[in-house]
Amino acid sequence: MAIxxxxxxxxxxxxxxxxxxxxxxxxxxxxxxxxxxxxxxxxRYERGEINPTLITIIDIARGLDIAPYLLLHGLK
Structure with a gap:
């Protein structure tokens, strides 16, 4: 399992x-x-200092008028 x-x-x-x-x-x-x-x-989110919750990611996506998955697309 990868860490x-x-x-x-x-x-x-x-x-x-x-x-x-x-x-x-x-x-x-x-x-x-x-x-x-x-x-x-x-x-702090943009600098990677804090971990957003799922609800926060959805709220931010709505604020940006994009689908939430786009904020996660490309993460490995």
Whole structure:
């Protein structure tokens, strides 16, 4: 069984989130308002500092107007 490198996964998730946020032309503040979360948390997700819950991923995807799986696509 392979061991998951949590730091790598969180970092990769952050890069994917940042990419989608920029494609949506939203600031961290705007995205945070759309998904009813703290601006600081959006930055922490993007930097891979904290692990978002499934509900958070769905909320962020809705704020970005994308399917939630797109935030996970490409993670290994």
């Amino acid at each position: 998951i490198d949590a730091d790598k996964v969180l970092s990769d998730f952050g890069e994917i989130l940042l990419s989608h946020r920029k494609k949506a032309n939203l600031s961290q503040r705007q995205l945070a308002a759309k998904c009813d979360t703290e601006v600081a948390d959006i930055g």
